[in-house]
Amino acid sequence: MLAAVDARAAALGLAPGLTLADARARVPDLLGFPHDAAADAALLDWLAAGADRYTPMVMVGPQALLLDITGCDHAWGGAPGLIDDMLARLARLGLTALPALAATPDAALALAQHQLGDVADLPVTALPVAEGVHLALRRAGLKSIGAVARQHRPALAARFGADMVMALARLTGDIDVRITPRRDPAPVSAEQRFASPLASSEAALAVIEALAVRAGMELATRALGGRRFGVALFRSDGHVDRLAVETAAPVRDARILIRLLRERIGALADPLDPGFGYDAIRLDVVTTAPLADSQLRLEGGDLAETEVGALVDRLATRLGRGRVRRLVPGNSHIPEQAAFDLPIGAPTSPPFLPKSPVGSPVSGPDEPAERPIRLLDPPEIIDVIAEVPDGPPRRFRWRRDTHDIVRHEGPERIAAEWWRRSDGAGLTRDYYRVEDGEGRRFWLFRHGLYGTEKLTPGWYLHGLFA
């Protein structure tokens, strides 16, 4: 089956949908290539990224790109200028395109397919309805969309169905149809185009800084700050380089932003390649948050907070957001779920209650810590010798070292969360705080009650005490 034909094949009367054998019979020296739908889609997506230079509203349609250029064409002196620019760029890539301009996306797609200039001239087959409806329309003498559009709508709906009237309205622009852009347009963005491409990343950074100042002023008038920023560097050969940075607190200071972007560029696996040069750069403030004008406190409290915030942002940008973490308590008495470390910027939770951790008795004065400072997650299996199977451990072996237990305390019995499990099952853990002959302190547990829950319960090392 032919999936697509080029212009010369089309001139010979071949069309998509023809079987390969038929096509070969008609044109014996036909050149056939296997159809790679994924590669087609990837190319279209790449082109869509490049089309971002014309408008933030770009949608990938079936074998088409849909651009909403409302209010975006002034830089090219109107829509025809924009289309010429796009065709010239595509021609440089060796691609031909069939442009069409219309008030609705459906109409533009239909005009491009039928190579017509006016929606009224479109044949009725341009309506995406059942084949029988097309035939019925033609039998009724309505051959073009223009002729159909002149009819009384309720009558059309009564005869050909409401779907057909809806499809007609989408073509003629009677209802306002919008495209769904492949990326949401940013609430604030600043853009700079260049007459001749910019060939160095340093110069590009200088431009980004100027854009950041512009975006910052825009943000300041709206009392907003940016939480996520995206930079799109449009290369003259159609490729788009994208950078993204996130901050923990909203910012609009260009210096902070440029420092983060430098970190980001430094952390890139393959460095920025200006190639033949960038001919447009856009800075998008993707996510905004309220940020009032701040006044520094005399004692410098706010300043210190912003300094730490800037450090955290810098480290998170360089190393990745998941690598800067803070400790948060969990709402559980199962030790490994009672406290976590979460990436910074994750939703906040109530602070730790000092000295009375969830799920463990409050330790009074002069009582040692009952929870370890380091938790092995998952717990590590150990060999344990105990005097009696349900008694305290006497000696254990962990990571090839044998530890003789000199002091111990326990068991602290922690039950499984039977109310969360449908079968109500789960093994009880008996925790022991132990100290070996060399003064190292460990947190061990026996998994399962001997005899009732398990015949030979296993032992695990769960934590290391100070």
Place this chain on the structure above:
Amino acid sequence: MNRARLSALAALLPDKGRLLPPADAGAARLGFGADTVDARLGGGLAAAALHELYPAAAGDATAAAAVALLLAGRNARPGPIIWLRPDRAARQGRPYGLGLAALGLDPARLLLVQAPDMLAVLRAGADAVACGAVATVILEVESKGVDLTATRRLALAAARSGVTTLLLRSGEIAPSAADTRWQVAAAPSRPLPANAPGPPAFALTLLRHRGGLPGFSCLLEWDRDRAAFAAADPRVAPAVAAERAAVPRRPAPRRRAA
């Protein structure tokens, strides 16, 4: 030569003051809270400096980390505690907030930074130490990856910003520009009724002091209610543990770093 003449001589040098030991009395001090130890250190560790902690053996890594965290908790300087560790350190277990809270530390003050390799740890560490709004920076590193230049960079940054920088090292003792070098071992704790393990105890040995103070060993235990270290009863600890702490596994290199 008296100190006045020494300082007159030092003033002539282009790099002023390098002849003088850095022990100036006015500088902020970070004390252990145990009077005997602090007195020997002239009031405690210099707060705006780099200090090194070596575990006496591989199994004492947790004890060394605990001493670093407790010292960081004692630091009166406002700001977060930043703990940097390479991904490989995950084998040592993850820091457990409830356990830190149980020792009297505020887990919310702690920021963990994980870096893919040692170079990234040092780079991030240098940034953190340079940030004046941070209270304490703890770097968990392997000795191999940290050379003299790296420690000197950290020490200079710490002196400039005033951030207390603690280097938790593991492996062989290597030359460094740190102000002090300590060896930390876990020590048997004071037994509680029914022979339960008591408050955490540590055997600390001062291996090297940049100001020239003589080395010494001490047994300390953590007193949570005072949020301070206290001298432990040496009778509790069998002689073996004190011995192990006092004698470094291999003699410290005599090379004077920097």
